[in-house]
Amino acid sequence: MSDATHESTAEEPDNSWRQRYWKKNVRVLVVLLTIWAVVSLGCGVLFIEPLNTIEILGFPLGLWFAQQGSVYTFVILILVYALWMDRIDDEFGVAERNEDGGRL
Amino acid sequence: MQFWTFFFLILTFGIYIYIAWRSRVKETKEFYVASQGVPTVANGAAVAADWMSAASFIGMAGMIAFLGSDGSVYIMGWTGGYVLLALLLAPYLRKWGKFTVPEFVGDRYSDTVRVVAAISAIVVSFTYVVGQMTGGGVVFARFLGLESHWAVIVAAVVIFFYAVLGGMKGITYTQVAQYIVLITAYLIPAVAVSQTIGGFPVPQVTYGTILAELDALRVEFGLDEFTQAFAGREGGMIDVFLVTASLMLGTAGLPHVIIRFYTTKTVRGARFSAFWALFFIALLYLTAPAVGAFTMLNLLRGAEGSTADDLPGWIEPWQEAGYVELNAEDGVIQSVNNDAASGADLIVSNDILVLASPEIGGLPAPIIGLMAAGGMAAALSTAAGLLLVISSAASHDIYYRMISKEKASEKTQMLVGRLAMTAAVLVAIIAGLNPPAFVAQVVAFAFGLAASTFFPILILGIFWKKANAKGAAAGMLTGLLFTSTYMIYTLEVFGTSANDHLFNISPEGIGAIGAVVNFTVTIVVSNLTKPPSQEVQEMVEEIRYPQAQKVQ
Numbered sequence: 224m225s226d227a228t229h230e231s232t233a234e235e236p237d238n239s240w241r242q243r244y245w246k247k248n249v250r251v252l253v254v255l256l257t258i259w260a261v262v263s264l265g266c267g268v269l270f271i272e273p274l275n276t277i278e279i280l281g282f283p284l285g286l287w288f289a290q291q292g293s294v295y296t297f298v299i300l301i302l303v304y305a306l307w308m309d310r311i312d313d314e315f316g317v318a319e320r321n322e323d324g325g326r327l
Numbered sequence: 328m329q330f331w332t333f334f335f336l337i338l339t340f341g342i343y344i345y346i347a348w349r350s351r352v353k354e355t356k357e358f359y360v361a362s363q364g365v366p367t368v369a370n371g372a373a374v375a376a377d378w379m380s381a382a383s384f385i386g387m388a389g390m391i392a393f394l395g396s397d398g399s400v401y402i403m404g405w406t407g408g409y410v411l412l413a414l415l416l417a418p419y420l421r422k423w424g425k426f427t428v429p430e431f432v433g434d435r436y437s438d439t440v441r442v443v444a445a446i447s448a449i450v451v452s453f454t455y456v457v458g459q460m461t462g463g464g465v466v467f468a469r470f471l472g473l474e475s476h477w478a479v480i481v482a483a484v485v486i487f488f489y490a491v492l493g494g495m496k497g498i499t500y501t502q503v504a505q506y507i508v509l510i511t512a513y514l515i516p517a518v519a520v521s522q523t524i525g526g527f528p529v530p531q532v533t534y535g536t537i538l539a540e541l542d543a544l545r546v547e548f549g550l551d552e553f554t555q556a557f558a559g560r561e562g563g564m565i566d567v568f569l570v571t572a573s574l575m576l577g578t579a580g581l582p583h584v585i586i587r588f589y590t591t592k593t594v595r596g597a598r599f600s601a602f603w604a605l606f607f608i609a610l611l612y613l614t615a616p617a618v619g620a621f622t623m624l625n626l627l628r629g630a631e632g633s634t635a636d637d638l639p640g641w642i643e644p645w646q647e648a649g650y651v652e653l654n655a656e657d658g659v660i661q662s663v664n665n666d667a668a669s670g671a672d673l674i675v676s677n678d679i680l681v682l683a684s685p686e687i688g689g690l691p692a693p694i695i696g697l698m699a700a701g702g703m704a705a706a707l708s709t710a711a712g713l714l715l716v717i718s719s720a721a722s723h724d725i726y727y728r729m730i731s732k733e734k735a736s737e738k739t740q741m742l743v744g745r746l747a748m749t750a751a752v753l754v755a756i757i758a759g760l761n762p763p764a765f766v767a768q769v770v771a772f773a774f775g776l777a778a779s780t781f782f783p784i785l786i787l788g789i790f791w792k793k794a795n796a797k798g799a800a801a802g803m804l805t806g807l808l809f810t811s812t813y814m815i816y817t818l819e820v821f822g823t824s825a826n827d828h829l830f831n832i833s834p835e836g837i838g839a840i841g842a843v844v845n846f847t848v849t850i851v852v853s854n855l856t857k858p859p860s861q862e863v864q865e866m867v868e869e870i871r872y873p874q875a876q877k878v879q
Contacts, residue, residue, distance in 0.1 A: 267403050305595070
């Protein structure tokens with residue numbers, strides 16, 4: 224998705240960090256959403272038949288991805304996202320904090 | 328058994344009403360977003376209960392039991408959408424932070440788009456409420472012995488009283504209680520059956536060991552193998568792909584789910600709320616296919632060799648309630664199906680499999696009663712959340728903003744909101760008495776509509792500064808028209824006749840294409856017309872950062 228470039232004017236505070244922050248944010252999204260699509264729509268739908276030839280603990284692997292593996296992946300993806308964004312927020316000093324500096 | 332059903336239903340209803348009364352509110356902001364003071368884990372559990380409807384609790388495992396491998400569309404679709412919601416929508420909408428989805432759309436685009444969004448929110452939520460009424464109806468029909476039409480009406484009345492009582496705060500804490508009730512009710516029988524049949528109390532693992540036997544039994548009774556991909560849906564891979572995608576996009580675009588992320592204190596809170604929500608949802612969704620497989624196995628094992636005079640005990644009461652049909656004239660059950668038109672010896676509605684699973688598996692009566700309470704908790708919590716969206720869209724977005732031009736008092740607004748809820752419930756009863764399809768399918772239509780209207784313009788509104796009002800209005804309307812036209816074309820609704828599916832695409836899968844249409848129209852029209860004002864572009868810039876400036 225393209226974007227109008229943001230130019231900070233002279234009287235505004237230095238906002239050049241914003242572009243770098245947003246770029247990192249978008250990179251996180253691209254990485255996580257690629258995994259999301261490959262595991263669910265890939266392993267669970269498009270490649271389910273070849274994967275079904277492999278069997279583990281009674282489960283054809285494709286079926287396992289469609290009914291179990293994809294959901295485990297989704298939960299982990301959101302946790303990774305939340306923790307990863309915490310680190311980026313800290314790096315740029317934009318995390319929401321109370322007066323004592325603790326996380327809200 | 329009647330005793331235990333009454334016991335659990337009355338006990339749980341008492342708890343919900345007590346919580347709703349304890350946290351009742353009078354102010355509009357409290358009513359809709361609970362003053363943004365709800366802890367993350369609690370909010371996650373509430374979102375999970377709000378999310379897991381009668382379709383998830385009552386319908387899903389039953390659909391999987393019959394559809395087999397292709398039932399996975401519901402599992403992946405309804406959980407996968409949370410990843411989109413958590414990564415692409417929740418944090419930004421929370422940063423922007425007002426009441427409703429139409430409100431965001433109104434600020435981001437224009438008042439016209441706000442009205443279109445408010446109407447879409449009402450239509451989508453309404454379709455979804457109908458599913459809850461039908462689901463609640465199944466519970467009352469079987470466990471309180473009501474005739475199924477009366478059961479729908481009773482379910483509607485209960486849901487109505489409950490939703491009008493509390494605002495978002497009441498609803499949030501009640502939903503936490505409802506989550507606990509529904510997950511307990513779902514897991515106990517699943518673990519028990521897993522231990523009995525698989526010899527190990529983790530259903531997610533043990534159901535693999537029975538798949539071979541289940542496949543063989545299903546073939547014997549005229550069904551496809553459970554593990555066979557693309558056998559349960561006529562459209563094959565294309566259809567499975569599109570239905571999964573539609574449910575994912577729809578999940579991310581459903582207004583009653585998005586609104587929940589406004590109730591967290593911070594942007595970080597919205598991210599972690601989404602995590603907890605999916606964590607709690609996953610507990611049920613990972614168990615559902617196991618419940619489906621085990622129940623089907625028990626059902627077929629019981630049906631094997633039984634005759635009309637010697638039926639398993641669970642069949643008769645469900646037959647009386649009108650959800651099971653017996654056609655075995657020569658006495659022996661040789662085929663089982665969920666479709667009355669198939670003419671199989673034993674016809675079992677998808678919608679009862681979960682509720683009947685303790686009986687089919689021979690579990691004791693209190694568990695059966697608990698199951699009824701769980702089913703009601705699922706239907707009530709979702710219906711309450713949906714009615715809240717309908718009332719906020721009608722009273723805040725349409726009445727307060729557009730009709731009264733922001734002059735209406737808080738009291739009038741609340742009155743309009745409650746009237747809208749009443750109207751919604753009344754129409755839902757009529758629709759619930761004559762539903763177009765099974766519970767889970769009715770709900771799937773709501774998703775198709777959410778996917779083709781909200782999802783694209785919300786994503787573009789956040790990630791593309793040049794998306795403008797004309798583009799969004801055009802995109803939403805074409806998405807809505809395209810999707811609903813195809814649904815009406817392929818289904819018997821409003822007295823129209825059902826036509827064949829085009830290109831193997833089922834009405835449940837059309838939402839994904841509707842979303843692409845919406846994306847395309849919004850982008851093309853936005854590019855051809857003037858970009859939005861500087862203030863709007865500035866607003867889009869601001870919602871990208873948890874803090875506007877560095878805090879040193």
